[in-house]
Amino acid sequence: MLKNYIKLTFKVMLRKKYYTALTLIGISLTIMVITVFASFLDQIVSANPPEVRRERTLILDKVSVYKGGKKTDAVPSINFLQKNIHNLESTEFISYFTTREFISFLNGKTAGHVLKFSDENFWKITDFDFLEGKPFHGNEVRKGARVAVINEKTKSYFFKDGAALGKTFPIQGISYQVIGVVKPSTPFSRIYADVYVPYTTDINIQRTDKALEGTYNAMLLAKTNDLKKVRAELRGLLKKVNPVSGADSVKVHAFSALEQFAKSSSFNDDEPEYGKTAIIISIVLILFLLIPAISLVNINVTRIGERAEEIGIRKSFGATSGTLIGQLVTENIIITLIGGLIGLGLSVYASQLLVQFINTFDPLFKMPTDSFVISWRVFGFCLFSCLLLGLVSGIYPAWKMSRMDVIYALKGGNNL
Template identity: 80%
Template sequence: MLKNYIKLTFKVMLRKKYYTALTLVGISLTIMIVTIFASFIDQIISANPPEVNRDKTLIVDKVSVFKNGEQTDATPSLTFLQKNIKDLESAETISYFSTKEFISLLNGKAAGHALKFTDENFWKITDFKFLEGKAFDLNEVKKGARVAVINEKTKAYFFNENEALGKTINIYGSSFKVIGVVKSATPFSKVYSDVYVPYTTDTNIQLTDKEIEGTYSAMLLAKTNDLKRVRAELKTRMRGKNLVSGADSVKVHAFTALEQFAKSSSRNDDEPEYGKTAIVVLVVLTLFMLIPAISLVNINITRIGERAEEIGVRKSFGATSGTLVTQLVIENIIITLIGGLIGLGLSVYASELLVHLINTFDPLFKMPTDSFIISWQVFSFCLFSCLLLGLISGVYPAWKMSRMNVIYALKGGNNI
């Protein structure tokens, strides 16, 4: 039966090419937008390489000082983090990092690069794929060795297709030896950078014991999925410590990537409001899909109306309303899936076009053209969106068709 429905669907598509074209255009554009949006969200919160431990990794990038009833928020200093965050029993590995930028001049053209100062533990928490060489180790960090790990985009920029190992790049007037090349992380990630160097080469670190404000963050890889244990231990560490003169208390904020995304719609730093974030995302997706769904409903009603004689004949030979509804809904789902596949293909080119558009506003610090990656999660979500769109736009017209008067339909009329 399904095989017959599929054959009939393609015959209907070829018979009414105008309606087919309108339907496919509406579906493909909708799925294209949904795919790009879903890809953006996926790369922010999902455990994709190199952040395969995202569900167990907490980012400490904010510290709050409470003094005389007032709250002051700041990015913590390296000194504060190393003094108060290290040796947590609930954390398997702790890494410190700071993201900055530098500009290079090559062949008379300037280009901006993301620079990350970090340590040897950074490579233990993440799972970067090394295309060449290796990461810097503890000895190199302790010595303040001027070594660098670069991503493939930076290698292509500085060295074209030539081997990068052993060559140097200039950062802030100092030469750094390239010891490794990694596959680029997504630019929406906390671990993304063009160049990674030991934090001990950061000449701007303020090594003052009393300082709390700085430019560094910490990544904590928890031993288990019970992240409440890590937060509880952090809270205990901060309790009773006279970290800032005259301060009543100090609090560090530690959240996963998902929690940080959820906090973007909340003013509460203690409990990310997942419900509110989910509602915002749902509303956006609904708006993306509702308008084309309404248009497809109208197109399907017109298309079904033009098949009145066919429907009348089938009903006169005993086809039930349920059978006809099932047939037309399946037809619509098949058409929607075809449009969805076209939309997925278009999303690849549309995402590159979007990146080019973004880069025109910041020609120095350009995003890679493959910044939006369609993972299996995104593909599954878009497949589900296609099915949902097919059902939404097909059920009502099919139900209207089931109420069609047989005699009127056989005369070529349309009473839906």
């Protein structure tokens, strides 16, 4: 039965090429937009390499001081983190890092680079794919060795196609030796950088990092998926030893990538509001689907009206309304899936154009052209969107068709 429906669908598509073209254009453009949007969200919150343990990884990026009924928020300093956020029973590793930027001049060209100061635990929490060399270890961090791990883009910029290991390049006038080359992470990630160096080489620590306020974050890898245990231990730790003299209390904020995204729709620092975030995403998805769905409904009504004789003959030979509705909805879903595949292909080029457009606003710090990646999760979501669009735009026209008068239809007319 399905095989016959597929054959009939292609015959219908070829019969009225104008309507087919309009249908496929509307579907493909809709799925293209949804795919780019879904890819962006997927790279923000999902466990993609090198953040394969994202569901157990928390980023501590804010400390709040409560004093006299007032709250003061600040980015923590490396001194505060090392003194108070360490040796937690609920975590496997804790890493301290900060992100800066530097500009290089090479062969008459100027380029911007993202620089990340980190420690040896940074490489234990993440799972970077090392194409060459290795990460820096604890001794190099403690000694403040001027070594660097760079990504492929940075290697190509400084060393072209030649070898990079053992060679040096300047960062703010100081030479660093390359000891590793990695595949880059997504630029939407907190761990993204072009260059990674030991935080002990950060000459600005003493000027920018005080006892409490500074520029550093902590990355914590929990032992289990129960992240509330980590936050509970952090609260208990800071209650026992108040690190800020004269303060009523001090609180740190540590959330996973998914929690950070869900918390963006909330004014509450304590708990992410998943429900509100889900509602916002659902509304955006509905808006993306609603306009093309309405257009497809009108096209399908017209298409079905032109098939009045065919429908009348089938009904006269005993085809039930349910059978006809199933056939036409199936045809519509097949057409939607074809348009979805076209939209999926278009999304690859659309994402590259979007990156190029974004890069025009900041030509120094350019995003890689392959920043948007279509994972199996994104593909599955787009498949679901195609099915939903096919159902929404096909059920009503099919229902209208099932009520068509047989005698009137056999005469070549329709009463839709």
